[in-house]
Amino acid sequence: MASRWWRWRRGCSWRPAARNPGPGSRRHAGPPGPRAAPDPLAQMPCFSLVKSLTSAFPNVYTVSRFHHMTPAVCCCSKTQSGEKYTDPFKLGWRDLKGLYEDIRKELLISTTELKEMSEYYFDGKGKAFRPIIVVLMARACNIHHNNSRDMQASQRSIALIAEMIHTASLVHDDVIDDASSRRGKHTVNKIWGEKKAVLAGDLILSAASIALARIGNTTVISILTQVIEDLVRGEFLQLGSKENENERFAHYLEKTFKKTASLIANSCKAVSVLGCPDPMVHEIAYQYGKNVGIAFQLIDDVLDFTSCSDQMGKPTSADLKLGLATGPVLFACQQFPEMNAMIMRRFSLPGDVDRARQYVLQSDGVQQTTYLAQRYCHEAVREISKLRPSPERDALIQLSEIVLTRDK
Amino acid sequence: MRLQHLLLRLPGYLGALGPPRRLWRSRSLNSISPVGSWRGQSSRSPAHWNQVVSEAEKIVGYPTSFMSLRCLLSDELSNIAMQVRKLVGTQHPLLTTARGLVHESRHNLQLRGLVVLLISKAAGPSRVNASQNYDTVSGIYSCQRSLAEITELIHTALLVHRGIVNLNELQSSDGPLKDMQFGNKIAILSGDFLLANACNGLALLQNTKVVELLASALMDLVQGVYHENSASAKENYITDDIGISTWKEQTFLSHGALLAKSCQAAMELAKHDAEVQDMAFQYGKHMAMSHKINSDLQPFIKEKTSDCATFHLNSAPVVLHQEFLGRDLWIKQIKEAQEKGRLDYAKLRETIKAGKGVTSAIDLCRYHGNKALEALESFPPSEARSALENIVFAVTRFS
Numbered sequence: 001m002a003s004r005w006w007r008w009r010r011g012c013s014w015r016p017a018a019r020n021p022g023p024g025s026r027r028h029a030g031p032p033g034p035r036a037a038p039d040p041l042a043q044m045p046c047f048s049l050v051k052s053l054t055s056a057f058p059n060v061y062t063v064s065r066f067h068h069m070t071p072a073v074c075c076c077s078k079t080q081s082g083e084k085y086t087d088p089f090k091l092g093w094r095d096l097k098g099l100y101e102d103i104r105k106e107l108l109i110s111t112t113e114l115k116e117m118s119e120y121y122f123d124g125k126g127k128a129f130r131p132i133i134v135v136l137m138a139r140a141c142n143i144h145h146n147n148s149r150d151m152q153a154s155q156r157s158i159a160l161i162a163e164m165i166h167t168a169s170l171v172h173d174d175v176i177d178d179a180s181s182r183r184g185k186h187t188v189n190k191i192w193g194e195k196k197a198v199l200a201g202d203l204i205l206s207a208a209s210i211a212l213a214r215i216g217n218t219t220v221i222s223i224l225t226q227v228i229e230d231l232v233r234g235e236f237l238q239l240g241s242k243e244n245e246n247e248r249f250a251h252y253l254e255k256t257f258k259k260t261a262s263l264i265a266n267s268c269k270a271v272s273v274l275g276c277p278d279p280m281v282h283e284i285a286y287q288y289g290k291n292v293g294i295a296f297q298l299i300d301d302v303l304d305f306t307s308c309s310d311q312m313g314k315p316t317s318a319d320l321k322l323g324l325a326t327g328p329v330l331f332a333c334q335q336f337p338e339m340n341a342m343i344m345r346r347f348s349l350p351g352d353v354d355r356a357r358q359y360v361l362q363s364d365g366v367q368q369t370t371y372l373a374q375r376y377c378h379e380a381v382r383e384i385s386k387l388r389p390s391p392e393r394d395a396l397i398q399l400s401e402i403v404l405t406r407d408k
Numbered sequence: 409m410r411l412q413h414l415l416l417r418l419p420g421y422l423g424a425l426g427p428p429r430r431l432w433r434s435r436s437l438n439s440i441s442p443v444g445s446w447r448g449q450s451s452r453s454p455a456h457w458n459q460v461v462s463e464a465e466k467i468v469g470y471p472t473s474f475m476s477l478r479c480l481l482s483d484e485l486s487n488i489a490m491q492v493r494k495l496v497g498t499q500h501p502l503l504t505t506a507r508g509l510v511h512e513s514r515h516n517l518q519l520r521g522l523v524v525l526l527i528s529k530a531a532g533p534s535r536v537n538a539s540q541n542y543d544t545v546s547g548i549y550s551c552q553r554s555l556a557e558i559t560e561l562i563h564t565a566l567l568v569h570r571g572i573v574n575l576n577e578l579q580s581s582d583g584p585l586k587d588m589q590f591g592n593k594i595a596i597l598s599g600d601f602l603l604a605n606a607c608n609g610l611a612l613l614q615n616t617k618v619v620e621l622l623a624s625a626l627m628d629l630v631q632g633v634y635h636e637n638s639a640s641a642k643e644n645y646i647t648d649d650i651g652i653s654t655w656k657e658q659t660f661l662s663h664g665a666l667l668a669k670s671c672q673a674a675m676e677l678a679k680h681d682a683e684v685q686d687m688a689f690q691y692g693k694h695m696a697m698s699h700k701i702n703s704d705l706q707p708f709i710k711e712k713t714s715d716c717a718t719f720h721l722n723s724a725p726v727v728l729h730q731e732f733l734g735r736d737l738w739i740k741q742i743k744e745a746q747e748k749g750r751l752d753y754a755k756l757r758e759t760i761k762a763g764k765g766v767t768s769a770i771d772l773c774r775y776h777g778n779k780a781l782e783a784l785e786s787f788p789p790s791e792a793r794s795a796l797e798n799i800v801f802a803v804t805r806f807s
Contacts, residue, residue: 109627109631110631111631111634111635113638114630114631114634172596172600175572175592175596176592176593176596176597178575178589193574193575193576193577194572194573194574194575194592195572195573195574195637196634196637198569198572198596198599199569199630199633199634199637202566202569202599202603202626202630203627203630203631205603205626206623206624206626206627206630207627209607209610209619209623209626210620210623210624210627212619212623213616213617213619213620213623214616214620215616216616217616218611218614218615218616221610221611221616221619222611222612225604225607225608225610225611226608226611228603228604228607228608229604229605229607229608231600231604232597232600232601232604235597235600236597236601239491239593239597
């Protein structure tokens with residue numbers, strides 16, 4: 001799958017300082033490399049790009065022609081509902097007042113220290129990105145279905161559950177990565193030790209499962225338990241590595257889906273199931289969540305290179321230090337094949353991390369990854385635009401832009 | 409077949425095994441009057457316990473040994489076994505846990521799953537379900553079999569998570585830091601993988617009440633494990649001042665809740681009414697409690713002192729001993745049993761045996777055994793019910 005993507009990349013002339021310029025010179029809209037299978041639609045490079053990428057996942061959506069090809073930030077957030085332009089976070093937060101208090105209620109246990117540890121990240125300082133998407137999607141689906149702006153209690157529950165599952169996985173990830181800080185403060189494992197940190201993560205997960213069961217909908221339970229499995233498999237994917245350059249990118253995207261996008265996609269799908277019986281709407285919600293989720297992670301990977309530690313609340317070059325080759329690195333490796341050896345040894349030799357970082361910043365890895373994120377956001381917007389206009393739908397459109405332009 | 413092959417090879421992967429942990433075996437003990445009407449089996453060897461279990465397994469139709477390992481050895485994640493293999497030669501607890509799982513499973517000791525299956529069979533189909541066409545094998549619905557597997561998965565997941573080490577408490581004798589870090593990583597991921605499988609299994613049961621029951625059992629179990637952790641390894645060997653009632657609460661969380669709620673869930677799956685569900689819950693709870701007390705009593709009842717096992721200072725006989733003695737006197741006894749900062753377990757054991765802790769622990773074990781048998785009385789007589797009774801007899805047997 002990704003081989004097509006790589007061959008197209010080599011063919012593009014607007015990529016600077018290519019080490020291997022590829023056979024012949026290429027115009028911007030030229031066909032892919034000579035080994036590509038004959039395919040009339042592949043004349044549009046961006047089409048084949050999206051086709052290759054979206055064919056990686058089982059829920060393939062028929063891709064129509066793309067109209068935008070510029071690498072500039074997309075601005076298709078025209079509000080069609082006629083209502084006042086609002087900040088999506090403000091709009092979402094109207095439903096999420098008391099989010100963290102409610103989560104803490106789910107964690108009501110008698111054991112003081114364990115409770116304290118489990119509540120540690122539910123202090124109101126996280127971005128609450130996932131709950132916001134969930135509640136906006138809930139209302140957008142409800143309005144689409146029967147013009148009702150009311151949100152069901154069960155849908156709001158999903159927002160809590162998504163945030164809890166996310167936090168549980170963060171707690172475990174921090175132990176696995178031996179991380180010392182997150183969101184500007186010490187990690188649970190550094191304060192209380194690894195043994196207790198793992199138990200705190202398990203506790204949050206169990207609380208999320210109880211809340212999920214109480215909604216009383218077996219379909220929703222199936223959708224969200226899939227997330228838990230995906231999170232674990234994503235971590236396993238991260239443990240292993242691929243030798244082949246082409247496989248690496250597919251592997252990276254699969255890992256990104258499982259670790260980040262699956263939760264968002266499936267939470268969106270779950271609220272749509274609760275709000276609306278139409279399977280097409282469920283699919284729209286899922287695709288929006290999936291594409292935004294992948295874009296979100298891609299930008300996160302970019303920020304690991306471009307941002308500084310204070311802004312992020314966690315140390316940067318973190319991925320390199322963990323031996324992980326993310327988007328910018330994989331793109332940079334195209335231009336600097338000497339990075340291959342470093343990737344394969346997971347940046348374990350002294351000086352590897354810094355050298356890799358330099359290569360990335362010298363290359364167009366960051367730009368390429370950002371561009372890729374834009375494509376995913378395009379797709380997300382395309383999907384969500386199929387829903388009936390509403391302030392929430394427009395907020396979701398805007399949110400996908402914010403994903404691209406955020407700096408932490 | 410493939411699974412059998414893998415399991416046969418696993419012990420080889422995991423390196424040479426020391427004497428296996430036999431938590432569930434009853435050994436030759438001093439004769440004390442038995443609970444209930446024991447049907448005349450007077451064997452004193454470990455074979456006796458194994459016999460109880462293998463009889464039970466025939467009743468439910470197949471060996472329950474390999475339940476939680478099945479998913480660990482699936483094609484996609486055979487790399488878990490490979491990763492654990494990398495830990496051979498290190499001191500990470502995960503290796504011990506893995507060995508224990510494999511070794512015990514070869515001798516049929518995954519008891520929770522077995523109990524769930526037996527109680528499912530003992531309860532039979534409910535009046536509501538009698539007309540329905542659920543597929544049953546040996547009188548047990550396939551959803552109940554799934555549930556038994558899920559119970560074992562949850563238990564094993566937390567067993568694995570118990571084996572995480574605190575990196576800042578490591579000493580040079582524990583070996584290189586990176587081995588421990590790697591071991592922690594694999595332990596967390598394996599445990600999470602088992603939990604994820606359990607959650608998926610629960611989702612497939614399509615019964616939200618069952619999901620809620622097992623999720624709350626998981627929450628209880630996590631708290632129970634937390635208390636276990638906190639109660640061990642204190643300075644000067646002095647544990648928290650907990651009385652027997654707190655001990656019972658904490659032991660319910662760490663040992664009773666999972667089995668109790670699982671038995672109840674098995675009844676729910678067959679659509680039995682609240683009364684039957686409660687009886688199943690009570691059986692599970694009391695059986696698990698008496699089993700835990702039995703296990704705690706082993707160091708104090710064995711005749712062979714060559715084992716010189718250490719014991720937990722928060723185990724039942726010790727907690728009861730402390731309760732009779734009062735806190736101050738107990739602390740004094742601990743100090744007296746210490747020599748240059750190291751605890752002489754043999755000496756402390758004698759001190760405890762001389763007190764009332766051991767006998768009252770035996771009584772408590774029998775109390776719970778009797779409550780378990782009482783709960784069984786509401787089930788119609790059957791092979792499965794007898795097997796459940798035999799299990800109670802086996803764990804309350806101290807002769």
